[in-house]
Amino acid sequence: MAALDGLPPLRDVIQRHGLDARKALGQNFLLDLNLTQKVARTAGSLEGVTVFEVGPGPGGLTRAILALGAEKVIAVERDSRCLPALAEISDHYPGRLEVIEGDALKTDFEALADGRPVKIIANLPYNVGTQLLVNWLLPKQWPPFWQSLTLMFQKEVGERIVAAEDDDHYGRLGVLCGWRTSAHMAFDISPQAFTPPPKVTSTVVHLTPNENPLPCSIDKLEKVTHAAFGQRRKMLRQSLKPLGGEALLGKAEIDPQRRAETLSVAEFVRLANCL
Numbered sequence: 001m002a003a004l005d006g007l008p009p010l011r012d013v014i015q016r017h018g019l020d021a022r023k024a025l026g027q028n029f030l031l032d033l034n035l036t037q038k039v040a041r042t043a044g045s046l047e048g049v050t051v052f053e054v055g056p057g058p059g060g061l062t063r064a065i066l067a068l069g070a071e072k073v074i075a076v077e078r079d080s081r082c083l084p085a086l087a088e089i090s091d092h093y094p095g096r097l098e099v100i101e102g103d104a105l106k107t108d109f110e111a112l113a114d115g116r117p118v119k120i121i122a123n124l125p126y127n128v129g130t131q132l133l134v135n136w137l138l139p140k141q142w143p144p145f146w147q148s149l150t151l152m153f154q155k156e157v158g159e160r161i162v163a164a165e166d167d168d169h170y171g172r173l174g175v176l177c178g179w180r181t182s183a184h185m186a187f188d189i190s191p192q193a194f195t196p197p198p199k200v201t202s203t204v205v206h207l208t209p210n211e212n213p214l215p216c217s218i219d220k221l222e223k224v225t226h227a228a229f230g231q232r233r234k235m236l237r238q239s240l241k242p243l244g245g246e247a248l249l250g251k252a253e254i255d256p257q258r259r260a261e262t263l264s265v266a267e268f269v270r271l272a273n274c275l
């Protein structure tokens with residue numbers, strides 16, 4: 001893709017700007033521009049879309065998103081060392097890349113969207129990735145401000161996101177994602193594709209909002225999943241005792257001898273609605 005967008009190879013960019021990767025910032029850079037294009041393509045058409053990217057780093061994924069025709073990219077990056085490299089991309093695509101220096105966890109993405117069609121695409125820093133995803137899943141208003149999330153995680157986190165009942169990876173994250181979204185793992189990326197290579201395989205997860213999730217209070221759903229999966233090997237009559245135990249389960253018509261990991265998302269919603 002260096003030839004496609006005319007910008008220099010990422011290795012040169014990293015060297016020129018002294019962007020040695022910092023572990024504390026979850027910096028594992030993806031330098032293969034074919035792979036960054038594959039990630040960006042997973043989000044579908046970007047024509048007329050504003051893309052929010054978290055952690056552009058030296059800009060490999062940013063370049064792919066712009067080359068694939070996103071109307072605008074708004075990228076939030078915590079590491080100020082990356083800003084000069086990103087400014088070169090911004091100069092190459094005038095008016096189409098805005099970089100915000102800051103912490104994505106403290107960024108109000110909904111306000112930034114300002115009613116525009118938005119897709120979120122990111123190779124997330126491992127230490128804040130799950131929290132960012134949860135934040136994007138919790139808005140009171142649903143469907144949310146984003147059309148899709150295309151996110152790279154450690155594979156184990158990806159498995160928890162897409163897990164359904166009777167799967168070892170099923171837990172609070174799987175219930176939340178299953179309730180409000182349709183999620184699938186698009187493809188894996190081996191550690192060797194990154195600089196420096198992380199210890200584990202990564203995976204790209206694509207999520208789209210369910211238009212009409214079963215009506216339910218988020219707080220109550222969180223309460224029942226927290227209690228149920230807090231003691232996942234115990235029967236629900238035991239793990240849900242603080243929330244009403246057998247009486248609650250009776251009201252929701254769920255066998256008190258079952259365990260958390262056997263309940264479907266719809267059954268968790270029923271429990272929450274009976275709280």
Ligand code: SAM
Pocket residue numbers: 025026027028029030031054055056057058059060061062076077078079082102103104105123124125126128
């Ligand atoms: N997008 C680049 C790529 O694919 O090569 C870099 C991805 S690297 C896994 C994660 C990036 O997130 C780093 O550039 C890091 O500085 C940035 N980052 C870490 N914590 C952040 C935070 N709280 N808010 C915004 N960016 C953050």
